[in-house]
Amino acid sequence: MAPKKPLCLPSLLLLSVTLLLPQADSRSFVVDWDHDRFLLDGAPFRYVSGSLHYFRVPRVLWADRLFKMKMSGLNTIQFYVPWNYHEPEPGVYNFNGSRDLLAFLNEASLANLLVILRPGPYICAEWEMGGLPSWLLRKPNIRLRTSDPDFLAAVDSWFKVLLPKIYPWLYHNGGNIISIQVENEYGSYSACDFSYMRHLAGLLRALLGEKILLFTTDGPEGLRCGSLEGLYTTVDFGPAENMTQMFALQRVYEPHGPLVNSEYYTGWLDYWGQNHSMRSVRAVTEGLENMLKLGASVNMYMFHGGTNFGYWNGADEKGRFLPITTSYDYDAPISEAGDATPKLFALRNVISQFQEIPLGPLPPPSRKMMLGPLTLYLDGYLLDFLHLLCPQGPIHAVLPMTFEAVKQDLGFMLYRTYLSHTVLEPTQFWVPNNGVHDRAYVMVDGVFQGVLERNTKHKLFLMGKMGAKLDVLLENMGRLSFGSNHSDFKGLLEPPVLGQMILTQWLMFPLKIDKLVKWWFPLQLPKSLHPQVPSGPTFYSTTFQVLDSGGDTFLFLPGWTKGQVWINGFNLGRYWTKRGPQQTLYVPRPLLFPKGALNKITLLELENVPPQPQIQFLDSPILNSTLHRTYVYSLSDDTQSAPEPMELSGH
Numbered sequence: 001m002a003p004k005k006p007l008c009l010p011s012l013l014l015l016s017v018t019l020l021l022p023q024a025d026s027r028s029f030v031v032d033w034d035h036d037r038f039l040l041d042g043a044p045f046r047y048v049s050g051s052l053h054y055f056r057v058p059r060v061l062w063a064d065r066l067f068k069m070k071m072s073g074l075n076t077i078q079f080y081v082p083w084n085y086h087e088p089e090p091g092v093y094n095f096n097g098s099r100d101l102l103a104f105l106n107e108a109s110l111a112n113l114l115v116i117l118r119p120g121p122y123i124c125a126e127w128e129m130g131g132l133p134s135w136l137l138r139k140p141n142i143r144l145r146t147s148d149p150d151f152l153a154a155v156d157s158w159f160k161v162l163l164p165k166i167y168p169w170l171y172h173n174g175g176n177i178i179s180i181q182v183e184n185e186y187g188s189y190s191a192c193d194f195s196y197m198r199h200l201a202g203l204l205r206a207l208l209g210e211k212i213l214l215f216t217t218d219g220p221e222g223l224r225c226g227s228l229e230g231l232y233t234t235v236d237f238g239p240a241e242n243m244t245q246m247f248a249l250q251r252v253y254e255p256h257g258p259l260v261n262s263e264y265y266t267g268w269l270d271y272w273g274q275n276h277s278m279r280s281v282r283a284v285t286e287g288l289e290n291m292l293k294l295g296a297s298v299n300m301y302m303f304h305g306g307t308n309f310g311y312w313n314g315a316d317e318k319g320r321f322l323p324i325t326t327s328y329d330y331d332a333p334i335s336e337a338g339d340a341t342p343k344l345f346a347l348r349n350v351i352s353q354f355q356e357i358p359l360g361p362l363p364p365p366s367r368k369m370m371l372g373p374l375t376l377y378l379d380g381y382l383l384d385f386l387h388l389l390c391p392q393g394p395i396h397a398v399l400p401m402t403f404e405a406v407k408q409d410l411g412f413m414l415y416r417t418y419l420s421h422t423v424l425e426p427t428q429f430w431v432p433n434n435g436v437h438d439r440a441y442v443m444v445d446g447v448f449q450g451v452l453e454r455n456t457k458h459k460l461f462l463m464g465k466m467g468a469k470l471d472v473l474l475e476n477m478g479r480l481s482f483g484s485n486h487s488d489f490k491g492l493l494e495p496p497v498l499g500q501m502i503l504t505q506w507l508m509f510p511l512k513i514d515k516l517v518k519w520w521f522p523l524q525l526p527k528s529l530h531p532q533v534p535s536g537p538t539f540y541s542t543t544f545q546v547l548d549s550g551g552d553t554f555l556f557l558p559g560w561t562k563g564q565v566w567i568n569g570f571n572l573g574r575y576w577t578k579r580g581p582q583q584t585l586y587v588p589r590p591l592l593f594p595k596g597a598l599n600k601i602t603l604l605e606l607e608n609v610p611p612q613p614q615i616q617f618l619d620s621p622i623l624n625s626t627l628h629r630t631y632v633y634s635l636s637d638d639t640q641s642a643p644e645p646m647e648l649s650g651h
Helices: 009-026 059-071 101-110 134-138 149-169 194-208 220-226 243-253 281-293 342-352 382-389 513-518
Strands: 029-032 037-040 043-045 048-051 076-080 114-118 177-181 213-218 232-236 260-265 297-301 315-317 321-323 371-375 377-381 395-397 412-418 423-430 439-444 447-453 460-464 469-475 506-510 538-544 553-556 563-567 570-575 584-587 599-605 614-618
Touching: 029 213, 059 101, 076 297, 101 114, 101 149, 134 149, 149 194, 194 213, 213 220, 213 260, 220 232, 220 243, 232 243, 243 281, 260 281, 281 297, 281 342, 371 538, 377 382, 382 412, 382 513, 382 538, 423 447, 439 460, 447 460, 513 563, 570 584
Parallel strands: 048 076, 048 297, 076 114, 114 177, 177 213, 213 232, 232 260, 260 297
Antiparallel strands: 029 037, 037 043, 315 321, 371 614, 377 538, 395 506, 412 469, 412 506, 423 460, 439 447, 439 469, 538 599, 553 584, 553 614, 563 570, 563 599
C-alpha cells in the first residue's frame, strides 16, 4: 500500500471547517409549535431566567452576581441595552469599562448562562428616559417610538452599530443569546404604530438574519398594540395577577408555542416619598411553582436590581411626577449589595423540583464595614464655583432655554437674571403651566429662598432691590421612563413670573459638576463669608481611611436634606433624606481605596445642612423610612393597599 500523503495546510483548514460545521448547525433555539415548547439543539427546553442590568452593577462585580444567579438554579439571564448609556452624543459611542457589553456577555458565558437580550431601542427599566438618549429632544417636535423619520433615522444608525457587535454572540453562531426582544411593551404606549414595529422587526432581521428568535412582551392591556405577526408574543405579570387569565390572553395572540412570562415580578420599584415596596416570599414562590407546573418559561424581574448610580434613574407620571430612587434593590432575591436573601433560597428550592441545580452552597454575604461618624467641612456655595463649573461661560437668551436646547443632558443647570425694579413686599415667584422640570432652588443675591417643584403647589415669595441677582438652580430628577413617555424636556419650560411681571434676559450656566469633582481639591473660603449653618446649594467634603480590609458599606446622611454624593470622584447618586424612603446609599467596596490611602467624599447639599454636618457608614441599608404610606405585597392581599403609585405594567 502506498504511503498516505501528508495533508497540506489548506486541506487541514478545510477539514477543520468541515468538522465544525455539524456542530454549528446543531446549535439552535426554536419554537416547537406542535408540542407548545422550546427546543434547544433539538431537545425540549424551558428557561428559568432572571433579570439583572450590567449598567446598574460595577464591572468588577459582574462575575459575582452572575455566579450567584447560576447557583440559584437559573439557566438564563435577561437584560436590556440602554441606548443613552452607549451613545451619549450622536455618533459618539462608548463601550468601555462598565459599558463593555461584550465583556458582560462573556462573563455570562463563563457562568454557563444563556441570554435573552432586550436591545430596545426603548427599554423603560426605570432608567433615564427609558433608555432613549435625550439628544433626540434637540429636535423638539420629534415623535418618540413612532415611524417619525427623525426617530427612525436615529434608531437605524444606532442599531447598525449595536447589532453587528452582538451578531457573533447569537446562539446559532456559537454565542449565548437565544432570543431578542423587539422594542419593549409597546402596547402600553399610546402611539400603537404598527409601521414602526414592522420597521424594527425588519431592521433586526436584516442585521441579525432569520435564525434568531424575535419576541415581544406586554402586559395584558398591551397585547393588541404590542404584538406583531412573525414575532413570538409573550406576556408579563406578577404574583398579584390571575395566572390562568394571563396565559389565556397570550393564547389569543399566540395560539401555539410555549407559555412565557417575560417579566415575573419578584418585587417592585421605589419612588421618592413612598414606602419601600416589598413582595412576600410566599407569594413569589407559589406563583413561580404554579407556572413551572404548567411547563411555562419564566423570567424573574428583577433577580438582582442594583443601583441607579449618578443621574440615571427614570421617573413615572401618574397624576404627579414620581422620580425613582437611587436604590434599585427591588426587594429582589439578590440584594442591592449582592447578597442572597431568604427569597432567593425559597426560589432555589422551587426550581430544584423541576430541574437540576448546581451543587454547592451559595457564597455567604459579603463583608460589611462600619465607619464614623465623620464630620464634613464646608468647601463653599455652588455659586462660588460657577467659573469652574461652567468654564465656557453662560448662554444668554431673552427667555430661558431648556436643558436640551443647550445640550445639557443630565444633572443641573443654573438660570440667572437681575431684578429690573425694586420689590419691597413679599411677591409670589412662580412658573406658569407647571413649567419647573423638575426641581428649582431659588436664591436672591446668594441667599437661599426656597424650592419650587414639578406638579406641586408650593408658593414662594421674594423681595429684592432693583439689580438684585436672582439665581434658579434647576435639577433634572430623571426623565419619564414609562407611561405616556411624551418628550420630557427639562429646565424652565416657561419664563418665570414675579407677581405679574414676566422675567426676561436670562443667563444659562450648564454645570459640569462631575468633571470638577474628579479633580477637586478643598477650595476653602474665608469662614466669615458664610453663616454658621449654610443653606442652599453648598459643597461639603472630607477625607477618610478604610480600616483593615474594609468591605461594602452604606452611606447614612442623618439630618441632611437632599443632594448628590461623590466618592473618589464616582457619582454615587442622589440622596433625599427628608423625603425617603431610602436613607442610605450603597457603596461597593471596589470604590474605596485600600487601607492607608485617603478616600474623598464630596456632597452637594441642595437645601439645608444639619447643625452637625456629619455622615456615617453603616453595615446594613435603610431603605424603608418615610412618612408616606404606599403598599406592601402579601399573598392574602396581593394588590396595592393605597391608590398611588399604581402598579405600572412596564419595565
